[in-house]
């Protein structure tokens with residue numbers, strides 16, 4: 001026996017190393033490790049399979065890791081998983097070759113990744129059809145589902161569906177090309193679930209797959225007390241040529257333990273008692289013994305007592321027995337028997353068995369042109385709804401805003417993206433939805449002209465473009481169809497649309513608004529002309545001092561309302577249960593503050609920060625209410641948006657938009673992989689963003705709002721490093737008349753606190769200006785508000801003052817900038833900052849002034865970077881956003897002036 005085992009292992013070694021050569025192939029393999037972070041692709045050690053991250057196949061879900069014990073005891077692809085706490089259906093979209101037969105495997109290892117020790121149950125769909133219900137009972141046991149499927153389209157959706165029994169997840173997805181040698185034939189184009197791949201007579205108890213199986217089918221050992229194990233003593237021509245079965249599987253067989261045994265019996269249970277099921281059986285046989293001339297092995301095969309195959313004599317080549325039509329199985333105790341015939345001297349054997357179950361995949365997927373079109377529409381308009389998987393089917397998960405026709409291949413008949421925050425033009429992809437009957441794009445911010453193709457959609461009966469910003473002429477064909485009564489057309493509230501007919505019903509109501517706009521435009525054009533003339537006429541104007549654009553706030557308010565509209569719809573009150581779900585049970589802490597802890601969360605794929613109020617502080621509760629009251633009515637692109645809140649007995653939470661890049665202080669004072677060293681232009685942009693947020697609080701809100709806790713840690717940066725003021729918890733609205741307000745509690749952060757306010761308890765907007773001045777000094781110097789000096793602690797404003805007094809101005813600017821900035825821009829910023837931190841509030845500028853000044857600073861820095869007035873005019877022409885347009889204009893003047901001064905110096909060298 002010892003000899004035997006030894007021999008076996010030696011031979012296995014040979015077999016394995018012989019197959020090693022094939023690792024480089026893995027042709028037709030798609031091996032996806034779900035949850036694996038991007039860029040961490042690897043080769044799994046025991047199989048040699050190359051796994052890739054799933055990030056390019058899905059845009060929802062969160063990456064998680066199994067417990068460390070489960071990580072050690074499983075193959076590497078089980079370490080990570082993707083979990084789907086949000087949305088009913090989350091789908092992978094995987095590109096494949098249509099018409100190719102694939103073995104598709106989905107694997108699951110719960111591994112207590114969420115610490116709840118409750119393995120979930122959920123459904124898995126392939127495209128528009130239910131694949132299986134995944135019920136996991138053992139946290140440490142991996143589970144998989146295999147499907148033999150021939151996609152008809154060039155992609156496949158694999159969807160995880162929440163059925164209310166826990167959060168769906170998935171560990172790995174694998175595609176294996178099974179289009180070889182015309183094997184696994186079935187009657188009709190059928191999708192099969194691979195219920196079993198059994199390896200009889202295994203000596204190793206190992207589950208075999210790639211590299212043993214070139215096609216990476218899974219083969220599980222299967223044995224029984226009454227069976228003996230046989231194996232082929234020599235490695236001859238065993239491998240099957242058709243089914244390409246692995247040697248390690250086919251060279252062992254089971255036989256009755258009793259040498260006189262006449263039959264080998266086993267049975268299996270079907271998975272589902274309720275539905276009639278059909279199965280295909282593939283039985284693989286190969287003689288494993290050297291037979292003497294007077295010996296024979298012959299047997300009949302029966303299935304539940306019926307003949308399946310008679311008089312089988314296994315040869316040395318693999319013989320696969322199957323019936324090309326499916327077999328109806330019972331729910332329980334389906335018997336397979338191999339019965340020795342009278343002529344046989346040896347008992348029956350079996351080497352391997354596969355069972356495939358016919359799946360009812362009759363629900364067709366949406367027509368591919370429609371899918372391509374709607375997918376592109378989703379991409380262009382960045383639709384945030386849960387648009388995943390097949391758009392139409394199954395009906396229960398049809399994309400929100402769509403309607404479909406299910407006569408034959410599903411087609412999209414209705415698209416409703418009303419009030420979805422759409423911007424840009426009406427995209428031509430819509431023309432590909434040729435069965436469209438109803439299109440509703442109302443209440444968005446679409447611009448550009450109404451495209452002609454809309455009139456070419458043959459079935460279109462409803463077209464609603466109400467309340468957008470469309471321009472140009474309405475295509476005649478549309479007007480015609482509408483007047484014929486074939487089309488219900490709504491075009492109202494598009495102020496710049498040239499539309500004479502009665503279609504534009506509400507156009508007249510907007511007349512006054514439209515005129516206002518015209519006046520604005522005219523006013524600004526003439527203002528520019530006058531200014532240009534002034535500049536040209538005199539060479540002495542240096543800057544446009546204290547210019548206060550009249551329509552400035554208007555512009556911003558419109559802009560902010562627009563960007564906020566997507567979040568607006570989500571803004572609401574949440575239950576504690578929902579808060580707990582969105583934070584995955586308060587899993588990830590983003591930070592801790594005076595109010596409590598801030599957690600990371602997700603609502604419908606939108607990342608959020610959830611601030612939990614510590615229950616102990618009563619002061620905290622009042623601040624909370626103040627914050628809710630304020631934030632609910634304040635909206636600006638430079639203020640963090642409040643998405644929702646929770647106020648359930650003692651559980652109080654605020655849900656904000658998530659600011660990916662943390663706070664300004666980290667970036668200014670810390671150096672690590674998360675932080676970034678900002679250049680001068682970026683610093684100015686951040687300062688300007690924050691200033692605009694404050695300015696909005698002071699001037700754009702009625703009554704005005706004082707922030708009261710302006711500091712670098714309250715300036716947060718989003719994924720684009722756009723700065724937003726946060727934490728308005730200390731803010732209090734105060735009445736306009738009187739202008740000041742006596743408060744009882746002095747609140748704020750040391751180093752940023754207005755000295756006058758500390759003495760007088762009189763709170764004005766100038767207190768925020770003081771704090772902002774300190775922030776600006778930090779931005780310029782890269783030093784904290786309170787510095788440690790030889791003489792002890794010193795306030796940053798004192799330090800800058802002392803440096804200025806010494807004439808040591810170079811030292812003030814953050815040395816990490818390495819002099820890469822326009823000096824006059826920095827000095828101007830220093831001036832603004834120092835004016836802002838004046839002890840007397842009357843000497844401090846208003847936020848409006850600060851914004852204007854900072855814009856000029858930015859213009860100077862940009863002018864240096866562009867380095868000539870030609871590029872400047874170009875950028876002036878291409879800039880579109882209103883605020884940068886303003887700064888471009890500033891820059892233009894500054895540049896013009898600089899050139900003139902240069903000219904002056906050249907002409908007049910003595911002066």
Ligand SMILES: *[C@@H]1O[C@H](CO)[C@@H](O)[C@H](O)[C@H]1NC(C)=O
Nearest residue numbers: 070073137138139140141142
């Ligand atoms: C779960 O599976 C592991 C590994 O297969 C096994 O060791 C353990 O006994 C199982 N636990 C239960 C409760 O079945």
Ligand SMILES: *[C@@H]1O[C@H](CO)[C@@H](O)[C@H](O)[C@H]1NC(C)=O
Nearest residue numbers: 202203204205206221223224
């Ligand atoms: C395989 O499993 C059987 C039963 O589970 C056990 O009796 C046998 O010792 C195992 N063989 C090996 C090589 O682990």
Ligand SMILES: *[C@@H]1O[C@H](CO)[C@@H](O)[C@H](O)[C@H]1NC(C)=O
Nearest residue numbers: 130132133271272273274275
């Ligand atoms: C059996 O299949 C039916 C229909 O597909 C399904 O509703 C039922 O839940 C399944 N039962 C089990 C035990 O899986």
Ligand SMILES: *[C@@H]1O[C@H](CO)[C@@H](O)[C@H](O)[C@H]1NC(C)=O
Nearest residue numbers: 292293294295296344345346
């Ligand atoms: C086959 O022949 C061998 C001798 O060559 C003999 O020992 C054996 O019993 C025979 N077996 C049968 C089943 O006749």
Ligand SMILES: *[C@@H]1O[C@H](CO)[C@@H](O)[C@H](O)[C@H]1NC(C)=O
Nearest residue numbers: 267304305330332333334335
């Ligand atoms: C399978 O065999 C068992 C025991 O011999 C028997 O009880 C059972 O009814 C058989 N099943 C079928 C479907 O015939």
Ligand SMILES: *[C@@H]1O[C@H](CO)[C@@H](O)[C@H](O)[C@H]1NC(C)=O
Nearest residue numbers: 299300310311339340341342
């Ligand atoms: C095996 O099948 C053959 C041919 O149908 C039949 O004659 C024979 O009786 C069967 N033997 C047994 C043991 O069922």
Ligand SMILES: *[C@@H]1O[C@H](CO)[C@@H](O)[C@H](O)[C@H]1NC(C)=O
Nearest residue numbers: 416417418438439440462464
């Ligand atoms: C589109 O959806 C909005 C709100 O969801 C609804 O008011 C409107 O009637 C819908 N439009 C059509 C054409 O069904």
Ligand SMILES: *[C@@H]1O[C@H](CO)[C@@H](O)[C@H](O)[C@H]1NC(C)=O
Nearest residue numbers: 445447448469470471496558
């Ligand atoms: C509407 O479009 C015009 C240009 O066609 C633009 O000037 C204006 O700012 C736009 N209005 C809104 C609210 O987007």
